[in-house]
Amino acid sequence: MTGPEPIREEDLVAFHSGGLDDAARTALAARIAADPEAQAVLAEWDRQDAALAALYGPVAEEPLPEPLRARLAAAAETPTRRRPAFALAAALALLAIGAASGWFAARSTQPDAPAFSLADSALRAHVTYVAEIAHPVEVASDQAGHLVQWLSKRLGHPVKAPDFAAEGFRLMGGRLLPGDTSPAALFMYEDDTGRRLTLHVLPEGGAENSAFQFLSSGAAQGFYWHDAGLSYAVIGDIDRDRLRAIALAAYEQLI
Amino acid sequence: MSLLDEIEAAIPGLRRYAHALMRDRDAAEDLVQDCLERALARRHHWRGDGPVRAWMFRILLNLHRDGVRRSQGRHLVAVESLPAEPSGPARQEAHMDLREVQAAIARLPADQRRALLLVALEGMSLAEAAGILDIPEGTLVSRLGRARATLREMTGRAGPRPAKKEGTT
Numbered sequence: 001m002t003g004p005e006p007i008r009e010e011d012l013v014a015f016h017s018g019g020l021d022d023a024a025r026t027a028l029a030a031r032i033a034a035d036p037e038a039q040a041v042l043a044e045w046d047r048q049d050a051a052l053a054a055l056y057g058p059v060a061e062e063p064l065p066e067p068l069r070a071r072l073a074a075a076a077e078t079p080t081r082r083r084p085a086f087a088l089a090a091a092l093a094l095l096a097i098g099a100a101s102g103w104f105a106a107r108s109t110q111p112d113a114p115a116f117s118l119a120d121s122a123l124r125a126h127v128t129y130v131a132e133i134a135h136p137v138e139v140a141s142d143q144a145g146h147l148v149q150w151l152s153k154r155l156g157h158p159v160k161a162p163d164f165a166a167e168g169f170r171l172m173g174g175r176l177l178p179g180d181t182s183p184a185a186l187f188m189y190e191d192d193t194g195r196r197l198t199l200h201v202l203p204e205g206g207a208e209n210s211a212f213q214f215l216s217s218g219a220a221q222g223f224y225w226h227d228a229g230l231s232y233a234v235i236g237d238i239d240r241d242r243l244r245a246i247a248l249a250a251y252e253q254l255i
Numbered sequence: 256m257s258l259l260d261e262i263e264a265a266i267p268g269l270r271r272y273a274h275a276l277m278r279d280r281d282a283a284e285d286l287v288q289d290c291l292e293r294a295l296a297r298r299h300h301w302r303g304d305g306p307v308r309a310w311m312f313r314i315l316l317n318l319h320r321d322g323v324r325r326s327q328g329r330h331l332v333a334v335e336s337l338p339a340e341p342s343g344p345a346r347q348e349a350h351m352d353l354r355e356v357q358a359a360i361a362r363l364p365a366d367q368r369r370a371l372l373l374v375a376l377e378g379m380s381l382a383e384a385a386g387i388l389d390i391p392e393g394t395l396v397s398r399l400g401r402a403r404a405t406l407r408e409m410t411g412r413a414g415p416r417p418a419k420k421e422g423t424t
Contacts, residue, residue, distance in 0.1 A: 009400040010393075017374050017399070019381040019392075045375075045403055051356040052376045056275040060267035067288055072263050075295045158321065211300065228296065251300075 007031055007038045016045050118184075119215045119224050122200040122233035125177050125186055126220055130196040130237075137173030137188050147174050151185040157203045157230060161187045162253040167246045169197060197236030197243070199250060200224075204231040212247060214240070223247040227254065261307035262294055268308065268377055269315055275372050276319060278361045286322070290315040305386075312377075312387045316369060351410060359409035367402035370395055 007028070014020050015028050032038045064072075129136055139147040144161060152158045154176055161171050169189035177184040177200070184202040204226060212223045215233075222235030222243060232254070234247040256264070269290060273283040293314050301310070360368060373384040374395075385395040 009404075010396045013396045013399045013403070014381065017381050019396075044407055047351050048356070048403065048406055049375045051351040051353055052275065052360075052372070055353055055357055056271045056376060059274045060271040062267075062270075064263075064266060064270075065284060067284075068266060068291060071288070071291055071295065072259070075298075076259055228293070 004031070004034070007035055012038060012041060016042055118200070118202055118204065118231045118233060119213075119222075121177070121179070121184070122198070122222070122224065122235055123215065123217050123220055125184075125200065126198045126222075126235040127218075129175070129186065129188065130198065136196070138175035140173040141171040143173075144171060151176060151201075154183045155185055155201065155203050156182065159185055159201050159230070160254070162199065162250045164189055164197075164246055164249060167242070167249055168192065169246070172196070195236070195238060197234060197238065197246065200231075200233040200235070202231045203229060212244070212251075225251065227251070230254075258298055258301055258307065262291070262298070262311065265308040265311045266291065269311060272312070272372055272377055273315065273319075275360060275376055276368060278357075286315060286318055289318050293318070309383060309387050312373070313389075316387065319369070320365075355410050356406070359406050362409065363402055363405060367398055367405065370398045371402040371406075374399060 011020075011028055015025065015032070020028065032042065139150065141147070148160055151174060161174065164170070168191045170191075172188045172190050174185060174187040177186050179202050182203050184200055187199040187201075188196055189199070190196050212225050215222055215224060215235075219237045220235055221237075221240060222233055224231065224233035225247075226232075232250065234243065234250055236243055236246070266287065270283070270287050273286045273290075274280065277283045277286060290311060294311050297314075301307075360372075363371065370384065370388060373379045373387060374381065377384075379387070381392050381395055385392045388395065390398075
């Protein structure tokens with residue numbers, strides 16, 4: 001081995017991107033000062049950045065294109081007014097949470113029928129299939145790619161199975177379910193202790209975006225919501241806060 | 256600053272990024288328009304955790320990934336599988352040929368392109384870019400290293416630094 005150890009590329013990247021603390025930065029700067037090769041690499045990266053700025057920087061200086069401005073202006077006209085669906089959802093959630101007798105108590109607030117149809121069928125499917133020992137799913141997670149492709153095709157809408165590993169649940173697989181106007185998809189997940197939860201996806205044309213609504217029936221409880229033409233429900237026999245975190249994770253990943 | 260103002264303030268950067276990400280200007284504008292739609296539809300759910308800009312970049316990147324997935328099968332040659340073509344002997348002039356850089360960026364693997372542009376064009380910190388891409392910082396750093404090296408090769412500027420030797424003494 002002759003000469004000092006060459007500077008690692010990772011360190012150069014961190015140095016160039018400002019990802020080092022002061023002490024590490026000072027130490028590395030001293031090594032770079034003695035390493036013409038590293039200097040050449042950094043200079044080249046500076047030129048790359050300059051080329052990118054020259055190519056695309058002007059785009060950010062342009063006035064916003066008309067379609068974007070029009071869309072922002074339309075949104076500004078209804079600055080804080082909550083959509084009816086949102087207000088309804090909030091009322092529903094409060095009611096349902098307060099009602100010990102379960103989610104059907106919320107019917108008195110005249111909820112929209114499709115949402116309740118989804119919640120109802122999702123609960124029934126959940127109860128039917130989580131108890132299944134031999135055949136909980138039609139297509140297992142070892143064929144996750146096929147599963148998602150198949151369900152997307154049958155629903156006529158791209159769907160995906162969110163990852164709940166951070167919440168301690170792994171995908172078991174999924175199945176196709178009958179729905180009112182179109183088939184629905186069910187994904188099932190299980191944690192280390194064998195507890196299962198299900199995610200239901202149903203194309204619900206024209207449904208407005210909504211906030212989470214809470215539902216419960218017996219031990220099973222869950223959240224459902226509409227977003228961008230699809231209705232979702234997450235259902236499990238686990239405590240509400242944990243379920244809510246999982247529903248949020250699904251919501252985030254399904255952006 | 257209201258949420259709507261913050262959304263608007265993020266758009267110039269999103270446009271710049273989208274135009275660098277996609278060669279087709281119309282496709283880039285569509286991507287930003289879809290991103291804005293989605294952000295506006297979701298703004299009532301915005302929980303205020305983290306910067307609006309990062310949230311919007313995540314939306315845009317999810318849309319981009321979905322779009323790339325959808326279009327797979329229609330392109331005959333995956334950009335990733337094209338071999339790098341050095342465009343001549345190593346050069347060291349102060350400025351780079353912009354068209355060459357543009358072409359090279361378009362031929363980077365999508366993961367590398369997304370990562371490189373967040374840091375090199377949008378000037379994001381490693382932590383912020385890693386958060387947006389939802390990958391560990393170490394993964395981002397190696398992705399950036401690869402992207403920069405590939406770019407360097409494709410613009411024919413692989414200089415005096417020899418390729419990494421493996422298994423030699």
